[in-house]
Amino acid sequence: MTRTHPHALLNARLLDPATDLDVRGGLLIRDGLVADFGPHITADTLPDGASFEDCNGFCLSPGLVDAHAYLCEPGKEHRETMATAGLAAAAGGVTTINAFPATEPVIDEAALVELVARRARETCPVNVVVTGALSKGLLGEEMAEFGLLAEAGVVAFSDGQMAVGNINLMRRALSYSTMFGLPVIVHAEEPSLARGGVMTAGRTATFMGLKSIPSCAEAILVERDIRLVAMTGATWHAAHLSTADALNSIRRAKDEQLKVTAGTAPHYHALNDLEVGEYRTFARVSPPLREEEDRMAVVEAIKDGTIDVISSQHLPQSADSKRVPFAQAKPGVIGLETMLPVSLRLYHNGDVGLLDLLRTMTIAPARLLGIDAGRLEKGKPADLCLFDLEKPWQVDGTQLQSKSKNTAFDGHLLQGRVVKTLVGGRTVFER
């Protein structure tokens, strides 16, 4: 509930990647907004009538912004709803979700954007922004109504996990998108190479006898789009890169000052294709988990900033659609709740500094989507994530908040866990 009096979070490790702030101090909330923060906010300096709590030295960062998640509402409520996705997000420290348009019906009309936004306000405890479809019905044939979608408030255009195979459509969509100043987010996988494949091409796929997708399918589409970006001047983001070759292409495009950014998901920096093990369908994702060399390249790219954004790629699938032979299983894993703890591995392993890691889940996705979030700022809504950096725990899929339980990290030992999440100053999760 919203407090009417000021409230302070004291004795926290304040972390704000946007300003490289890492200092012990407190944060004062008034009327749902951040009133003040810094080392000077202590029990002695609080205004009259303010309540407070001690954070035990835990990390207090801006609430996470998840740039890529599937909320399944409307149309696929048996897998997830705005309400359950919101609970999962809150438990994972995520205060803003970018909802992808792969719903039923597809979000390719302005009226649906408004419907989704309203449902989110009514039922979801965290903020939801919406990405509109790039092509009508996600069919990859005709451009969606970018202008009307933009007027309705979408933050980006994307066909989600449907890669756009028609190069001319992509060319026109990129060109057209520049009129609205919104990014185009792509699934980078050349569809004619990926069709029918369920694993990355390599030793494991060969031994297991599974139809595979060559890793170059990713680089081919990335290279293709980079040339279209150079021609059109569009803002382009690769949603979840997983291969060394594609990341090298991104490096070159950034050197050329193109408006290109890259993302990945926790499973691509934390897991490799061996995870499929005994045909575990919960390890089936799109693009597929890659060989170890590629996984290490993803870690390297997060480290050197080639990858700007880590998003959950949260894609709930019902148990029925995973309890089938591997090749028949639907791809996708849930991830809202585990995005931060899984990614903290990169910090605990000494690969990435804490602020740099948090940047990929706060200010970087907020900038990509052009939304006012992901940083600590006076006068802005108190969307916050309080986490215990050291807490060891074991993932138990059945205990996760999502309606679907298809996590790739069931049984994994993780270090670091969210203890409290606030949206607009209101506590939406507390452990």
Next chain:
Amino acid sequence: MTQLDKSRFAHRDLLDIARLSAQDITLLLDVAEGYVNKSRGRDKKLSLLHGFTQINLFFENSTRTRTSFEAAGLRLGADVINMSVSSSSVKKGETLIDTAMTLNAMHPDVLVIRHSDSGAPHLLAQKVDCAVINAGDGSHEHPTQALLDALTIRNRKGRLEGLTVAICGDILHSRVARSNIALLNIMGARVRLVGPTTLLPSNARKLGAEVYHSMKEGLKDADIVMMLRLQTERMQGAFVPSIREYFNLFGLDKEKLKVAKPDALIMHPGPMNRGVEIDSEIADDLNISAISEQVEMGVAVRMACLDLLTQGARS
């Protein structure tokens, strides 16, 4: 009209605006002005081209332009023959050059050609002995349309020089736009192109125009707003997502027109897609719309072209 020195016009063909000078264009418009009055009278017929043969060779469907050329020729006294693609031997596999040679053997004095391929009139002009008038070639030029637009503007505004003209819509595929850009630049007007990024050539600025992707910015303080026709097949997801989105962003209505000059003139080469690129409320308002006047000027301008291009043959 007698005081005009028509001999200064030294062209055999009218293939594109780009090769005309400001003097050529002014002379064409001055001559056309005389024919405007003649066409408004009871007796519209002259005998200037008596005994001359004009062939209208239309490889693309057209009613307005063909009729306009036909009226122009008839009013000057020429014998006019219409040849359209459906009745021609093109369907039987004859090449453009063979058609040209066949027609040339009939000794025409003027060939008016419309073709879906850019440059077709130029090829024809190399192969025949008479004057060739380009009545629209592919996405290249439609010179008589630009001339009639110029005459309309000159009548209403008294000049071309210094005016700000916004050409809006499908610039990429438009021969009307290319001819108008060329003419307006030659005559010292300021040209703006307004349209979605997908319907503008990527190097549009090099055509000598300012480029805008918003009607609000592109129409600001414009003297003339020239709307272009958008082909229906280009509105369904290929270049533009839908008709309703196109009208919302680029369709001309009273609201968008507010930023233009209060006395701004609205033009359209026709045929109009009402509710797609132009609102009926504007198209039918005779105070601001010059669309009917454009058609009237069309006949006069084409008479002027026929007059000037046949001077050599007449003398």
